[in-house]
Amino acid sequence: MILLVVGADRVDAGKTTFSTGLLERTGAVGYKPRAGNDFWFDHDDCRRALADGRLYGKDAARLSAAASRGRAPERLNPVHRLWQPSPDGGSGLLGRSDREFVVDRIGRDPEDALFVRNATAEVPDAVADALPLADAVSIETVAEFNDLTEREYVPAFDRLADEIEDTDVAVVESYSDIARPLSSLDPAQVAAVAAVEPGRVRIYSGDRYCRACEIASSSPRDGAIEKRVPDVLDYLDPLERVRLPPLDKEQRDDPARIARAYANAYDAFLDAAGRV
Incomplete structure (x- = not known):
């Protein structure tokens, strides 16, 4: 099962903070x-x-x-x-x-x-x-x-x-605001997608998100054709929108504290993944 974390904001979306807490929560x-x-x-x-x-x-x-x-x-x-x-x-x-x-x-x-x-x-x-x-x-x-x-x-x-x-549960973090960090991943294994931005996360089913990636417009970047998260999300309604509280540096450096602060978001994300 793949849990994909992407950034809806190109700069400092909070993907890594969200991902580290998710690793603590799931053991993925x-x-x-x-x-x-x-x-x-x-x-x-x-x-x-x-x-x-x-x-x-x-x-x-x-x-x-x-x-x-x-x-x-x-x-x-x-x-x-x-x-x-x-x-x-x-x-x-x-x-x-x-x-x-x-x-x-x-x-x-x-x-x-x-x-x-x-x-x-x-x-x-x-x-x-x-x-x-x-x-x-x-x-x-x-x-x-x-x-x-x-x-x-x-x-x-x-x-x-x-x-x-081949991994039982994998948390895959994208880069910048790129929608799919690995085009060769089997879309059927992407259970759920978390689109993170300052202050909130929007949660999507993996299959619908991957289908939207196929029809979204492309833009040339870094020598390849890639899809941007905002362009993909234009085609989708989220399953859930969950607020993310701001965290200070000490909290961001401690995955256990992130896991507690973002517990509601992780509950919704894992619930979405469990629907697959």
């Missing part, structure tokens, strides 16, 4: 198929991972800790992207006007990851010194990136999807 296995952070805006998080010669973000780290299974963040997050601001503007390699991608990590083994370097961007010294970029795959064009996607990214996502589908 957590996954975040795609993640990213910014060398400037998330500098402390970047330096913490780079100090160990690794590349991961705080969301994956929080999910890993909440699950209490001794898994490294990379185990639940096969692809992580490091961004940086693009002060000179321009469209960038992947079509972003405000930032450029620097390095991707592909792989779930911290000791055997494949790194992909944007050859059109200047890699910060701290990143170049910490990661084995001499062995990285360098790309300069969208065509090269698309070819590499078929060879490396898609198989990594497919392997993760197979594992998730």
Whole structure:
């Protein structure tokens, strides 16, 4: 059974807080198929991972800790992207006007990851010194990136999807406001979907949500065609709307306290999943 958590707000929707409390409540296995952070805006998080010669973000780290299974963040997050601001503007390699991608990590083994370097961007010294970029795959064009996607990214996502589908209960957290973090997941196994935003969560049946994903309009982003959560939700009425109280940092850092604060939301979410 898959419990999908998506963000109805592109920035700071509260997905990871909701997901960590859900892991505490259910004892499920957590996954975040795609993640990213910014060398400037998330500098402390970047330096913490780079100090160990690794590349991961705080969301994956929080999910890993909440699950209490001794898994490294990379185990639940096969692809992580490091961004940086693009002060000179321009469209960038992947079509972003405000930032450029620097390095991707592909792989779930911290000791055997494949790194992909944007050859059109200047890699910060701290990143170049910490990661084995001499062995990285360098790309300069969208065509090269698309070819590499078929060879490396898609198989990594497919392997993760197979594992998730074999898991008794999996909590899968999407990224940004993307509706489906793994297109290869079997829609029939998505039991329920929680669309989180500041102050509330809207709950949907998995089958209807996945059907809406198929008919919603697409937008080009990160080198692929993806569906955004607000566009998908235009086609649906939620089963439930539940208020989420604001939490301070100490509460957000404690999955047990989140589970208590969001108990009503989790009750409704798990009730929706149980209808499958």
